[in-house]
Amino acid sequence: MRSHKNTVQTEGDDFSLSYHCPYCQQVLLSRAPYKNEVWESSICCHHCEMIIYSIFYHNRVDAFRLTAN
Numbered sequence: 001m002r003s004h005k006n007t008v009q010t011e012g013d014d015f016s017l018s019y020h021c022p023y024c025q026q027v028l029l030s031r032a033p034y035k036n037e038v039w040e041s042s043i044c045c046h047h048c049e050m051i052i053y054s055i056f057y058h059n060r061v062d063a064f065r066l067t068a069n
Contacts, residue, residue, distance in 0.1 A: 015032035017030050017032045017056065017060070019061040021048060021063065023052070024050070028046075030054075032057075033056055033057065035058045036058075039056040040054070041054050052066065
């Protein structure tokens, strides 16, 4: 399952992305990569403690479930 609702927030020259955990739907925040960069990461949701595979783009995050729950 993929998280679709993303918002971009700016603070000076830094950009932050907010997105939803694909398990518990709680809002997660992350720093955004610069334009033309893509980051990949496996993270642990600090709300439900499930592992999420995330791909971070400058203006969005694609978050996927790693287990079949």
